[in-house]
Amino acid sequence: FEIEYHFFLSSQPENISPEQLGKMHLFISFCIFGAFVSSLQVSGNTMDMERNEGFTRNKRSTNSDASYFFYQQPDYPRDCKEVFEQCDGESSDGVYLIQPDGYLEPFPVYCNNTVDGGNWMVIQRRMDGGVEFNRDWEDYKNGFGFPHRDLWLGNEKLAYITNQKDYEIRFDFVSKSGDPHFAKYNLFRVSDEGTLYRLVDVGDYDSTSTLSYDALPYNKGMAFTTRDRDNDLNSGNCASSYNGWWHKTCSYTYPNYPWSTGPHWHNFPGGNHNIQYIEMKIRPVE
Template identity: 30%
Template sequence: MNSLAILVLFLCGNLKIALSETPEHLKLNPESRSAIRGRWYPRPEEITLTYRSNPLEACRNLVGTSKPSLCFVDSSTAYYYPRSCSEILQSGGNRSGIYAIKPRGSKEPIEVLCDMDIQGGGWTTVQRRFNGREDFYQPWRAYKFGFGNLNGEFWLGLQNIYQMTGSEQYELLIELTDKEGITGYARYASFAIAGEKDGYNLTTLGAYSGNVGDALSGQLNAKFSTLDVDLDGIPGDCAKYFEGGWWYKDSICYVCCLNGKLPTIIFTDQQRWNGINWDGFRGKEYNLSGSRMLIRPRRN
């Protein structure tokens, strides 16, 4: 009788089990070995991840040593996607790159850019600008679903951000770069936005730490606005004036904005206020050369 080997891809509370390679010491028939291959976390081709879980020990713990370990791989549900970049890091994936994750509440997995190096790693990048090649003066639909290229400049999408921050507690890290290449950061202990029916309102922003000053707290409880959807609650249209979608609020529109249109070489009065601005880092009228927004589940 052929030996039957088991691969368990199972969720029980916080238990996650996956293989990074087929264990060669197991006696598998061709069908079983074929079923096992490819059931690990999706990741960039150049990255080889190792996982700490022993599937046979886990299976014994799950079904009990007195019962035969009979498990079946359902091809329609066999792939287990991690919920976040942080979960990938905790499972042994310590290389930054593009991964597929499936946040709680999401119907389909999404590709994200994970940073496994900065401030403990496990961060999901939701915004990145560094060369001005991507136009951030986009309509509501684009900001909702995301635009750009994960290998370049991009906005991950308000709906994706909402699904992540609405399903568990997240923190926010903002990295800023000036024209001389000097970087600074702002970190917020908690971060969440509401859903589309509430205008993707910036509902939660925890305690600040960093070296660029707290410029984002002034946008707390602001709804998101774009060139075709004005939810800033004030006369005029901040998104059109500053040419980018953001959480605009009050008569001055913002204290920081990372999505404004990057200016031309010759500045007009308006262009001094466009671009990537953070009041506490080089001043509100200074156009920074780059920014990143990253989120991560809070670590208790």
């Protein structure tokens, strides 16, 4: 079922008019025996979340103002695969709460159970340019955007998630003429902030991928670079032109490229920037 949360924004996101700011909606889905968070607030950026404490683990409760049943302080699933296992594989695509090993609080992620066997967690999406990706280190660290629209999940979250087990990564694209394409790698891992969120592992390129150019391995081993933290090997700062990424000198793929030009993948059919939609997602390796 779906729970509708109402929340207020403490800072105005891009392309949201003042009239729209009032109450905004976030839909979080849960299976009947799944996780539930008792309150959700946005503070600082759209991915921040706070949770009420002081409840008994696994105690079933009701909200006096609504007919919702939920469990307080559950053992949250660690990724979208565990979300769907918890729901006996019956859950649809949507926003769910997860909590990786060692991470202090649960947070919302978009889970896709439709593409390529399902169990995917979306970590990046560009669909309409509604969120600015020219951000500093702290924004890329904490994440920004909306789970169901344009977003960057956050490097800190990626570090926790990808170091609890092995994950593969899939890039899905839609060209400006509406043609779908994808690129897939059988391993993806990001290090912690102490080592600059380095892209420590990029696996083999899946032979079923529909893009001819294997672009991501060029960035393997690189630290993350943002406009205010230059960790690339270029004489300048690649992020000043191409936004945050694991730049080298600079890259053959720019998923976070300024929207006015559009995301970039080298030798993409129809041109490097012939991309209207891009989504990056990860799931545990079987």
